Amino acid sequence: MQAKLERLPFGVGQLTPKYLTFVMGMLVLLAIGLLSYGRQLSEGHIITGLRDIGSMGGATWGLYIVFLIYFVGVSFAGITIAAMIRLLDVHYLKPISRIAELITVTALILAGLCILPDLGQPLRGITNLFRYARPQSPFFGTFTLVVSGYFFASLVYLYLASRPDAATCAQVPSRLQGLHRLWAAGYRGTPAEQHRRKVASFWLAIAILPLLVTAHSTLGFVFGLQVGRPGWHSALQAPGFVVMAGVSGVGLVILVAALFRRLYGAETRLDDRIFRWLGNLLMVLVLAYLYFMVVEWLTGAYEGHQHELKLTKALLGGDFASTYWLAVICLVVPLAILFGQWVRNQFSLTQLVVAGALVNVAAIAKRYLLVVPSQTHGTLLPYGTGSYSPTSVEYAVVLGVIALGCLIFAIFVKVFPVIDLTDGAE
Amino acid sequence: MPRYGMVIDLDRCTGCRACMAACKVENNTPEGSFWMYVFRFEEGEYPNTRIWFMPRPCMHCDNAPCAKVCPVGARYKREDGIVATDWDRCIGCRYCEVACPYSVNYFNWRDPEENQYVNWKDPELEALSGGVIPPYKNPDLDRPCGPEKRHIAGASHVEGVIEKCTFCVHRVEAGKTTACAANCPEHAIIFGDLDDPASEPSQKLQRKSSFRLLEEAGTHPRVQYVGGTPHGHGWRQIQPAGKRS
Amino acid sequence: MTRGKLAVSMVLGGFFLQALSYFFLAAPLGIPTGVEYSNPRLPFAPAIFIAGVMLVFIAAIVYELLPDRDGGE
Numbered sequence: 081m082q083a084k085l086e087r088l089p090f091g092v093g094q095l096t097p098k099y100l101t102f103v104m105g106m107l108v109l110l111a112i113g114l115l116s117y118g119r120q121l122s123e124g125h126i127i128t129g130l131r132d133i134g135s136m137g138g139a140t141w142g143l144y145i146v147f148l149i150y151f152v153g154v155s156f157a158g159i160t161i162a163a164m165i166r167l168l169d170v171h172y173l174k175p176i177s178r179i180a181e182l183i184t185v186t187a188l189i190l191a192g193l194c195i196l197p198d199l200g201q202p203l204r205g206i207t208n209l210f211r212y213a214r215p216q217s218p219f220f221g222t223f224t225l226v227v228s229g230y231f232f233a234s235l236v237y238l239y240l241a242s243r244p245d246a247a248t249c250a251q252v253p254s255r256l257q258g259l260h261r262l263w264a265a266g267y268r269g270t271p272a273e274q275h276r277r278k279v280a281s282f283w284l285a286i287a288i289l290p291l292l293v294t295a296h297s298t299l300g301f302v303f304g305l306q307v308g309r310p311g312w313h314s315a316l317q318a319p320g321f322v323v324m325a326g327v328s329g330v331g332l333v334i335l336v337a338a339l340f341r342r343l344y345g346a347e348t349r350l351d352d353r354i355f356r357w358l359g360n361l362l363m364v365l366v367l368a369y370l371y372f373m374v375v376e377w378l379t380g381a382y383e384g385h386q387h388e389l390k391l392t393k394a395l396l397g398g399d400f401a402s403t404y405w406l407a408v409i410c411l412v413v414p415l416a417i418l419f420g421q422w423v424r425n426q427f428s429l430t431q432l433v434v435a436g437a438l439v440n441v442a443a444i445a446k447r448y449l450l451v452v453p454s455q456t457h458g459t460l461l462p463y464g465t466g467s468y469s470p471t472s473v474e475y476a477v478v479l480g481v482i483a484l485g486c487l488i489f490a491i492f493v494k495v496f497p498v499i500d501l502t503d504g505a506e
Numbered sequence: 507m508p509r510y511g512m513v514i515d516l517d518r519c520t521g522c523r524a525c526m527a528a529c530k531v532e533n534n535t536p537e538g539s540f541w542m543y544v545f546r547f548e549e550g551e552y553p554n555t556r557i558w559f560m561p562r563p564c565m566h567c568d569n570a571p572c573a574k575v576c577p578v579g580a581r582y583k584r585e586d587g588i589v590a591t592d593w594d595r596c597i598g599c600r601y602c603e604v605a606c607p608y609s610v611n612y613f614n615w616r617d618p619e620e621n622q623y624v625n626w627k628d629p630e631l632e633a634l635s636g637g638v639i640p641p642y643k644n645p646d647l648d649r650p651c652g653p654e655k656r657h658i659a660g661a662s663h664v665e666g667v668i669e670k671c672t673f674c675v676h677r678v679e680a681g682k683t684t685a686c687a688a689n690c691p692e693h694a695i696i697f698g699d700l701d702d703p704a705s706e707p708s709q710k711l712q713r714k715s716s717f718r719l720l721e722e723a724g725t726h727p728r729v730q731y732v733g734g735t736p737h738g739h740g741w742r743q744i745q746p747a748g749k750r751s
Numbered sequence: 752m753t754r755g756k757l758a759v760s761m762v763l764g765g766f767f768l769q770a771l772s773y774f775f776l777a778a779p780l781g782i783p784t785g786v787e788y789s790n791p792r793l794p795f796a797p798a799i800f801i802a803g804v805m806l807v808f809i810a811a812i813v814y815e816l817l818p819d820r821d822g823g824e
């Protein structure tokens with residue numbers, strides 16, 4: 081029994097002390113997050129750093145919204161990569177597709193969980209959205225399209241794409257055999273079934289791409305349609321969102337894939353070709369985003385409208401300068417790394433991982449710079465400059481949410497192979 | 507159906523902030539939130555300075571960004587021109603707050619009992635008051651408003667819900683004017699039916715030239731200012747209300 | 752063949768529900784001028800939209816998992 085258990089690939093079903101320590105650590109973080117959220121529920125949002133815009137001189141959307149956008153952005157990567165593998169028929173990329181899809185599903189769960197602590201009435205939030213949601217509000221797009229539609233789509237995608245592997249695993253006797261059998265749902269790999277699978281995933285991929293663009297654009301519209309906030313009202317907001325989503329998401333896929341390659345010694349499955357491809361994709365996306373950033377910067381500085389000007393000043397040389405230039409550095413350095421690799425045709429996984437980590441720092445910083453300064457420094461009536469600094473409660477809740485994401489990953493890895501078993505050629 | 511609006515005469519306003527106090531008394535708003543707020547501006551270099559004042563209620567926009575973005579329709583426009591907030595439906599997302607160009611929304615950051623200028627849940631205070639209805643609560647005002655029968659005004663506030671100037675809809679429906687207009691010692695705030703050419707605010711608008719705030723935002727405010735100019739570059743705000751701890 | 756037809760009709764039905772809910776059953780679009788802009792025209796219309804989204808993607812599962820009737824077993 082024991083010998084055969086080990087035949088389940090990539091450590092599925094095996095619990096090592098290291099793994100348990102990791103899970104314990106994440107559980108502790110999650111518990112701290114939950115406790116903080118409990119405190120916020122009983123004492124009110126007064127214990128966060130959020131305050132009213134205007135005469136109270138604060139920001140009313142803070143860290144929760146920043147991470148909501150960040151997570152929705154990250155979720156972009158998985159499903160795009162999976163769909164691209166399908167549509168462009170890049171077989172050698174197949175081994176990372178499950179990692180990418182899992183990132184999508186997890187990130188969407190986390191995004192949903194980031195909305196809840198932001199709401200003043202979380203219970204009403206859940207019920208009233210089903211009852212009263214208005215299509216006119218960009219939030220309708222965020223909640224129904226992104227969270228329900230997109231989440232559901234990627235779940236279906238993840239499930240269907242994993243059936244053959246489940247069937248493979250179900251042949252190995254183990255404690256998880258029953259689950260794998262259920263998961264495979266009778267998949268036997270007959271030609272008819274393979275054909276159906278091909279057709280279904282092709283059309284799913286086609287259906288998901290437009291959904292993807294709409295979903296991420298609506299999130300951009302949440303900000304882009306607001307005339308009342310300097311720095312938000314811009315037609316670039318929606319495309320900028322899609323590109324930044326790609327940057328952070330691809331960066332995270334690189335990080336996670338590299339981690340699993342190291343953990344499971346899967347150098348042959350997750351080979352250098354995959355990482356090179358990811359690296360090049362990331363390079364193009366970062367380049368595009370930097371272009372957006374320059375355009376944004378020029379418009380703000382050139383237009384000379386007093387409010388835009390004040391905001392641009394605060395970003396480039398004022399209260400937010402350190403965050404802003406951190407974001408710029410965290411985009412330019414990865415670009416230099418990736419460009420160097422591409423030009424010299426060399427490849428180093430370590431450098432790629434550094435680039436992946438940096439762009440994620442940049443993504444969080446940029447999301448912060450989008451959400452906060454327009455509220456504290458962007459009032460159209462002369463209220464004066466406000467300020468916002470997150471409190472320990474907000475940090476704890478966000479960390480708890482991230483820990484939950486790690487836990488979802490940790491659990492999934494132990495019940496199912498996270499790297500695709502079957503080759504692209506079916 | 508009347509369509510209400512407000513005309514504020516900046517020539518008359520002395521910056522006494524009686525309207526702010528009247529609003530607080532009428533609506534029992536929590537600490538730090540000013541449904542009515544009066545800017546005090548200063549212009550020029552000493553000794554050639556000039557000061558002037560500008561009250562700022564909610565503009566009750568005809569093309570209200572806040573009502574457009576509310577995901578659940580808790581913020582809505584009424585046929586009589588008032589932009590109302592349903593305190594029983596609002597989920598507290600504060601989207602209306604970021605969407606409003608005039609920054610007039612205030613959130614209930616904590617339990618209203620603790621949110622007044624004193625903490626009414628303080629045991630010491632409870633011993634003194636003996637559990638009577640605290641003066642900031644007025645059950646008489648807590649009835650549903652309008653033909654739609656929604657909880658949009660009154661004196662008991664709800665934690666985790668957004669609120670803003672209601673144009674004193676509970677008073678208006680009872681045939682009275684708003685608290686700020688009733689209490690302004692200079693009669694600088696005039697409230698009434700803008701569709702009726704004989705009403706006092708309409709008369710005022712015919713006599714004096716008027717402007718509206720942030721016209722370029724396309725919000726079509728129902729609050730109009732006469733006897734002054736919109737604030738420009740050189741204005742500084744003096745004695746702003748501070749940030750609350 | 753029927754499998755394909757079923758899936759396609761589920762997809763079409765799903766999109767139909769979405770469009771129906773978005774344009775005709777949920778709260779009206781346009782500049783809000785009255786109370787009716789804040790209420791869905793049919794109660795729980797947004798739930799219909801979400802059901803539509805789900806239907807579209809469940810079609811894929813149905814397409815793949817529907818057991819063969821014509822002697823496939």
Ligand code: SF4
Pocket residue numbers: 564565566567570571572573589605606607608609610611670725
């Ligand atoms: S002033 Fe602000 S809160 Fe009032 S109606 Fe206009 S947008 Fe809405």
Ligand code: SF4
Pocket residue numbers: 575576577578579580581591595596597598599600601602603667668
């Ligand atoms: S805070 Fe309330 S009123 Fe404002 S947009 Fe959100 S749900 Fe609507």
